[in-house]
Amino acid sequence: MSGLRIYGIARTRAFRALWMANELGLDYEHLPIEIGEAGARAPQFRAINPNGRLPFIEDDGFVLFESLAITLYLAKKHSHGRLYPASLEDEAKTWQWTSWALTEVDRGVNIWSLHAVRLPEAERDAGKRDEALKVLAAPFGVLDAAVAGQPYLLGDAFTVADLNVAAVISRAVDMDLSAVPNLKAWLTRCLARPAAQKALALKTRADNETPAEVTRRIAQINRL
Numbered sequence: 293m294s295g296l297r298i299y300g301i302a303r304t305r306a307f308r309a310l311w312m313a314n315e316l317g318l319d320y321e322h323l324p325i326e327i328g329e330a331g332a333r334a335p336q337f338r339a340i341n342p343n344g345r346l347p348f349i350e351d352d353g354f355v356l357f358e359s360l361a362i363t364l365y366l367a368k369k370h371s372h373g374r375l376y377p378a379s380l381e382d383e384a385k386t387w388q389w390t391s392w393a394l395t396e397v398d399r400g401v402n403i404w405s406l407h408a409v410r411l412p413e414a415e416r417d418a419g420k421r422d423e424a425l426k427v428l429a430a431p432f433g434v435l436d437a438a439v440a441g442q443p444y445l446l447g448d449a450f451t452v453a454d455l456n457v458a459a460v461i462s463r464a465v466d467m468d469l470s471a472v473p474n475l476k477a478w479l480t481r482c483l484a485r486p487a488a489q490k491a492l493a494l495k496t497r498a499d500n501e502t503p504a505e506v507t508r509r510i511a512q513i514n515r516l
């Protein structure tokens with residue numbers, strides 16, 4: 293065992309950390325705790341991550357929260373020069389795409405997925421769903437252009453930059469992506485990786501087992 297513990301049910305942003313740990317071939321422990329008072333907000337978990345949110349990790353006693361900080365840390369620790377780029381410029385591009393994913397598309401994809409797929413049909417808000425698609429159109433165009441002439445965001449090789457962006461927008465695979473064919477092909481390529489598939493299988497199972505009241509709570513807590 294590597295001493296790495298990943299906290300968070302795979303339906304949450306813990307999926308991102310699980311995918312990275314799989315890419316790296318790490319021997320880790322997954323603690324699939326839930327959101328809320330019985331899970332991440334319970335005192336014993338708040339003592340580790342005071343935010344009361346998921347995911348967080350413990351790595352031989354080192355604690356880290358924020359899903360994409362976790363993927364960057366693990367990639368740099370275990371795969372410097374491969375999944376984590378070696379050059380200053382490629383490292384900066386990795387930070388660029390990581391910040392971009394969080395600020396430009398994370399919320400929109402979440403709103404869309406709740407109101408197009410995850411909430412019970414009668415509770416979906418078509419206005420919110422359509423507004424999310426409008427908000428996503430411009431940044432999705434940017435991503436589509438970035439992967440039009442090369443297979444991955446930094447060039448020929450898959451890196452943590454791809455993992456971070458693809459993990460953040462992974463639920464967009466259920467969208468009509470015909471207006472952004474390069475994005476669609478790139479996302480499909482990233483999610484087809486065995487390490488992603490392994491984490492996606494857990495995520496899909498967790499999605500299917502999530503009761504409607506938990507999905508409702510996710511939408512309420514995050515004002516989605």
Ligand SMILES: N[C@@H](CCC(=O)N[C@@H](CS)C(=O)NCC(=O)O)C(=O)O
Pocket residue numbers: 303304305306327328332333344345346347357358359360513
């Ligand atoms: N920016 C944080 C967001 C963490 C977050 O909002 N996690 C959600 C699950 S995906 C959560 O724990 N929600 C429940 C809550 O806020 O109580 C990250 O990327 O790790």
